[in-house]
Amino acid sequence: MTNTITEQLTAAGRAIEHDSFSIIDAEAGPHAYTAEQWPLVRRMIHANADFEFNGLTVFHPEAMRAGLAAVLQGGTPVVADVEMICVGLSAPRLGHFGMSTHHYINDADVIEQAQAEGTTRAVQAMRKAHRAGRLDGAIVGIGNAPTALIEVIRLIREAGARPALVVGMPVGFVSAAESKDLLMAVEDVPWVAIRGRKGGSTLVVAAIHALLGLAEVEQRKAGR
Template structure:
């Protein structure tokens, strides 16, 4: 069976360490109810934080992985993030292979000015800017830092007809983090992946997207 090449570590030593880590996780994780497409996402998240709690805390819309693969392989998608850390953390070569660009607006002058004028957060205004620019529709939206960004994405979906291909909603924190993810998981209009509760973070969004890119490369090879 041919292995992935684009979405793997670049050296044999790096690949061996990563594969050994995955084998340890598989051996120690215990039972889980994730599908064959969902488990690689959860496993990579566990790998990113050495935290087995993500077995159980991670929740998937039924169409989440299929929607992600369609978006990645369709050639017309993009990644919109709440913070720069996600964009920096994603592998440039893996994104380039699929023609994916990243976008984030958290530090734009107009976003900061509008947040001050409306007494909202920069994260809210950044999501609104992405929507105004037409970037949310068909995008993979990654939220790892700001619960207010995820709450705004939910509002944009419900009230303004935004239609991301997938929302990876994993903001971390103590104020509205769990609640924002519960709101996202109530939606049926758009597929989502969320972490229930307070845990999350940009690292986990990056891990989840990298796992989805790996699944996409495997699907590419099957179709070749």
């Protein structure tokens, strides 16, 4: 059966998307990803037509299981480093699972604290999310700010923060690759990451949309 919530709303749109996925499957050829992981990688390739993500994308062993469980339990928050991720995620798809998005980077107190401490807004935004109890059990999406990802990792290691899943894909030239290397060394919290400098909010959105689509498949199998 075709998904009804996490697919394109028109037959023409669905046909284009499905044709795109078929082309990606054909051109990508053999790969090392599991049947559960490939739909996420494929959707990331679809988001920007870059086949290098077939290989650059790395998964914690529990990433897909944890991500699907977080979606299916309902009401799981998505905490993002920037507003772009929150805007990019489909409200109807999130709403189907009772999920909400949160970002704090533009909050006045976050800006004030960053200026006072000589840190970035992204660092203070993650600290605020942790103080508010938003990180625990959340899907955390980092697509823009390496400092946000580094801070989330610190909060995991030093403050006991326990997100359900970290989608760590900051793009850039200063600390982007290094922040993802740090994430890939984390064992206690599941993650999905991209090696090197590539990344971006679009890819975080694509990864989360892939999780939502897989979760709807599981719902339909269960007859829910």
